Amino acid sequence: MGNSIQFPCVNLEIGATKKIVDIDVVKEESHLYLILIDLTKHYNESQHLVQxxxxxxxxxxxxxxxxxxxxxxxxxxxxxxxICSQRFWSIF
Structure with a gap:
């Protein structure tokens, strides 16, 4: 496997559709792949625990x-x- 970069928990809004996805950008040889993994349900269900x-x-x-x-x-x-006590006693 070549080089890769991950972007977890990315909020996407396409038209009226909202998704929370993990994005992986993978480079293999001379090819570049963009992988979107829809984890909307997972992130929504775990939100209260994270909070x-x-x-x-x-x-x-x-x-x-x-x-x-x-x-x-x-x-x-x-x-x-x-300090106050020392000052008081230094008077005498």
């Missing part, structure tokens, strides 16, 4: 960000309290 996975991933990253931010805020608050 759930994306939402879970976003939630996980948001939670990690919020935890990190909370840690930094607490660290800043403690550092600020420590």
């Amino acid at each position: 759930e996975k994306n939402e879970y991933t976003i939630s996980k990253h948001k939670l990690a960000y919020e935890r990190g931010l909370s840690f930094v805020k607490e660290e800043f608050k403690n550092k600020k309290a420590q």
